[in-house]
Amino acid sequence: MGIQFRTETFRDDFTFRNSPEHIRRFPFPFHEDSYMYAVNIEPHVPGPKGSVLENLIDVDEHYVSEMADRALVLAEDPLRCQSLPHMTLAGWDLLELLMTEQAKGYPEHFTLTRDGDNWHWINRPLGIDQKFVFGDLSTLPYGPMEYITRQSQGDFCILDQRDGNLWMDAGIVTTQADWSLDFDIGMNFFEWHAPVPLAHEKGVFTRALKFLLNIQQGQPARRLNWTMTINPRLDTSPENFHKWGPDRTTVTPENVGQKVHLRVELQSFWRLPRSNAMVFPIRCYLIKMDELATSKKWARRLHRVLRDLPEELATYKGLTRYRPTVVEWLAKHDDGAPTSSGFGPD
Amino acid sequence: MPIEPTIKSRPVYGTLSPQPGTDHLFIADAEGAEAILDLAKSAPPGFFDAAEIVFIPRASGDGYLAALHALKPARFYEGPSIGAALPRLKQTFATAHMGLRLYLSGTEGLIGQAMQAALDAGIDHSSIQTEHRGSLARRVQCVHCKGVTEDVTTQPVTCSHCGLLLLVRDHYSRRLAAFQGVCINAEDQSEKVPVEEVFR
Amino acid sequence: MSAGTTKLDVTVADVVPVNELVTRFHFRPTNGGHLPTFSGGAHVVVEMREHEGATPRLNPYSLMSSPLNTAEYTISVRRDDVGRGGSLFMHRQVKPGDRMVISYPVNLFSLDLRAKKHLMIAGGIGITPFMAQTAQLASSSGNFELHYACRTASLFTYGDVLAERYGKRIHLYHDDRGEKIELARLLASQPLGTHLYICGPAPMIDWVRNTAAASGWPSETVHYEHFSAPKPGLPFDVTLAVSDKKIRVGEQQSLLEAIEAAGVDPPYLCRGGVCGQCETNVISSDGKFLHNDHWLSEEEHRSGKKIMPCVSRFEGRSLVLER
Incomplete structure (x- = not known):
């Protein structure tokens, strides 16, 4: 058994799609018919079987293809993966976390054997069999953070904690929603969130930081964030904005269903044991409007959310140019019926 | 003219004031000299005996040289650009002890680049005194090609490396000592955007 | 989530007198396996129960074993003959083989790894x-x-x-x-x-x-x-406005312990006046605060608007807290 990994692309011919089972497990981010930026943080505990929360580090049918896309991005631009010198220990912490969680959640695909500092890691989907000494840089082909995140879905930001703040001092970011690790590395929590509109005034980040600073070992937390992307492109980086930005002009009433994607980030927050740093895995899930509309509730609700979204947020998320076309398309799927509360499809 | 804080990553500068310490290093360009001279008025006697001044006059700073010399710092260096002074600064940091305090004044480009060298030496940015004086011209890093364009006064600006038309954001990186420039007409590069002189 | 951190069940593996004042305690996981990795500077909160069913006393102790060793944790406790008895309990009553409950490690004294x-x-x-x-x-x-x-x-x-x-x-x-x-x-x-x-x-x-x-x-x-130990003092009465309860803080009890004994659980990580978790707003007061924490600023201490119930006390006629 195990996961049937798809072979697909997130660029050029864009062959990405979700299988019907995957559509049902999509982490739809709106629990009501409207949206405002908020501190929607909750404990990161395992969720229902079959959901993206079944395992705390989720691996899905897009794993192999996403890792291939990451390798392409890194070959083009190595600055997407950086670690300031004091963050190596945190990199080992992350390696332990990801190997342990992936082996625990998917024993048919990953195996980790530990004998003191002598570790043996087997990653069957990617055909990797690696023996190494934990803590010894010379025994891995990359630094510990890069090594394991080339084998883990999602972006990863590692935050150093000091002076009552969190500092983004390491990370690998190849599937980002338009922010630059190379530019933001070394910034504190308020600085790297500086471009987000409306939220600072509402004290959102002050409260969120207070919560995050107190996250303890063994008690991870999570939140969902969202935006929209034209074409199933993972690498929507500012670095390449001039290459993917024009996609936003290509949306027509006829192609909304295939071209426009809701992009949901499952962000989780973990205390790392040796370094006392934190890691924020940012896991990206994409769904086409055609796929989303297979749930009547989701289509109705997304229509209402997008239609009523404050202009500042629409601008920040880069939706301005194509929002009317998408709202019009979704309107056809909204019969005005009430939606049930909660995230799941009806 | 004080700089208005816009977003949380945009640096806000203060007013130089004497700090407790065993050594004092001043780095300034052009009108930044005035900030040092103002600090001197409230400095305790003998303060400049343990001080070094690194001064880059640029086009408008020659008039301050005499007054700075009159402070009788232990060491005085005058150089043509901050870039030329950086090797000397790095050497100073490499051999310095705790108790060295840093005072940066003048243009944002000078403050940013001197701070960048200090951060590499292990000085925490929040312990550095800064005061903005003179031009508001910005150092801008093109997020696309990573090249830095110096002394940017217009919005938008053409990247001096790759030629893309860049929106100069207030988002600022201490590590790069630069504001972020992002292609302003990426969605449709045939769009014409008016260019205005805004950072003077 | 519980008021403190996740708990660990441990068994006392060894009790080693180090000198006339200090004794070292070794803890191993009761269910076998390994304890969580930690970072240098971390502490655990140790629960001390005089007898089965008694209200536990909770004291923070720094972990002193190597963070690389997850087979066991060790702490060293200095005997304090005039304190409230936490260290005396550890010295006199804790024996190898005893089962105890400690918190997950929490680090409020972390190394700054940027340091040269x-x-x-x-x-x-x-x-x-x-x-x-x-x-x-x-x-x-x-x-x-x-x-x-x-x-x-x-x-x-x-x-x-x-x-x-x-x-x-x-x-x-x-x-x-x-x-x-x-x-x-x-x-x-x-x-x-x-x-x-x-x-x-x-x-x-x-x-x-x-x-x-x-x-x-x-x-x-x-x-x-610097973890403060809660100091003994005169008993005092407190009104908990949110939970609508009146409590008395005993001579040997901390305010936090008295609040917990009334069934109200403020969050905590250190119980030593450092982490800031149990910070509590004062709604009204008539008397004198005895602040012992390192968390609130001097200004906050003077304001009479906040108190850290883990280590601070009160003397006077009335104290109403937002708890």
């Missing part, structure tokens, strides 16, 4: 977090130097162990021989990028912090930890 060099200054039992931090740094070729002062050679807890492990990097100062840390000279000779860590009695922490500040050390480079 780590300069550590310890006094007395304040040595314990440095035992773990030096082990962590030594294993990663970290640059550190430890200066450790104690009253007499016989009370020099782990002085010999450290000297043997790290040689010239360890400097010991005996008070009874008139040896003193030459602090001003020591601070002035440190390379740029050094970070300073202090753990010991409150007057020593104040002395080092003040000297460092006057020598031009920025506050970001100076780290210290």
Whole structure:
């Protein structure tokens, strides 16, 4: 058994799609018919079987293809993966976390054997069999953070904690929603969130930081964030904005269903044991409007959310140019019926 | 003219004031000299005996040289650009002890680049005194090609490396000592955007 | 989520007297396996129960074993004959084989790994977090130097162990021989990028912090930890406005313990006046606050608007808290 990994692309011919089972497990981010930026943080505990929360580090049918896309991005631009010198220990912490969680959640695909500092890691989907000494840089082909995140879905930001703040001092970011690790590395929590509109005034980040600073070992937390992307492109980086930005002009009433994607980030927050740093895995899930509309509730609700979204947020998320076309398309799927509360499809 | 804080990553500068310490290093360009001279008025006697001044006059700073010399710092260096002074600064940091305090004044480009060298030496940015004086011209890093364009006064600006038309954001990186420039007409590069002189 | 952190069930593997005042305790996981990895400077909160079903007393102790060793944790407890009895309980009642409950490790005294060099200054039992931090740094070729002062050679807890492990990097100062840390000279000779860590009695922490500040050390480079023990005092009455309860804080009880005994659970991580979790708003008061924490600012202490119930007390006619 195990996961049937798809072979697909997130660029050029864009062959990405979700299988019907995957559509049902999509982490739809709106629990009501409207949206405002908020501190929607909750404990990161395992969720229902079959959901993206079944395992705390989720691996899905897009794993192999996403890792291939990451390798392409890194070959083009190595600055997407950086670690300031004091963050190596945190990199080992992350390696332990990801190997342990992936082996625990998917024993048919990953195996980790530990004998003191002598570790043996087997990653069957990617055909990797690696023996190494934990803590010894010379025994891995990359630094510990890069090594394991080339084998883990999602972006990863590692935050150093000091002076009552969190500092983004390491990370690998190849599937980002338009922010630059190379530019933001070394910034504190308020600085790297500086471009987000409306939220600072509402004290959102002050409260969120207070919560995050107190996250303890063994008690991870999570939140969902969202935006929209034209074409199933993972690498929507500012670095390449001039290459993917024009996609936003290509949306027509006829192609909304295939071209426009809701992009949901499952962000989780973990205390790392040796370094006392934190890691924020940012896991990206994409769904086409055609796929989303297979749930009547989701289509109705997304229509209402997008239609009523404050202009500042629409601008920040880069939706301005194509929002009317998408709202019009979704309107056809909204019969005005009430939606049930909660995230799941009806 | 004080700089208005816009977003949380945009640096806000203060007013130089004497700090407790065993050594004092001043780095300034052009009108930044005035900030040092103002600090001197409230400095305790003998303060400049343990001080070094690194001064880059640029086009408008020659008039301050005499007054700075009159402070009788232990060491005085005058150089043509901050870039030329950086090797000397790095050497100073490499051999310095705790108790060295840093005072940066003048243009944002000078403050940013001197701070960048200090951060590499292990000085925490929040312990550095800064005061903005003179031009508001910005150092801008093109997020696309990573090249830095110096002394940017217009919005938008053409990247001096790759030629893309860049929106100069207030988002600022201490590590790069630069504001972020992002292609302003990426969605449709045939769009014409008016260019205005805004950072003077 | 519980009020503190996740709990660990442990068994006392060994109890080792170190000298006339200090005893070391070794904990192993009751269900076998490994304990969570931690970082140097972390502490655990130990639950002490006089008997089955009794309300536990909770004290924080720094982990002093190597963070690389997850087979067991060790703590060292200095006997305090005039305190509220937590250390006496550990010394007199805890025996090998006993089952105990401790919290997950929490680090409020973390190394700043950006430092080019780590300069550590310890006094007395304040040595314990440095035992773990030096082990962590030594294993990663970290640059550190430890200066450790104690009253007499016989009370020099782990002085010999450290000297043997790290040689010239360890400097010991005996008070009874008139040896003193030459602090001003020591601070002035440190390379740029050094970070300073202090753990010991409150007057020593104040002395080092003040000297460092006057020598031009920025506050970001100076780290210290001092858990206050809750002090016994006169009993006092408190009204908990949110939960609508009236409670009495006993002579040997902390305000936090009294609030918990009434069934109200404020969050906590350290119970020593450091972490800030149990900070509580004062709705009204008529009397005098006895603040013992290191969390609130002096201004907040004077304002009478906030109290840290883990270590601070009150004397007077009435106190109403937002709990």
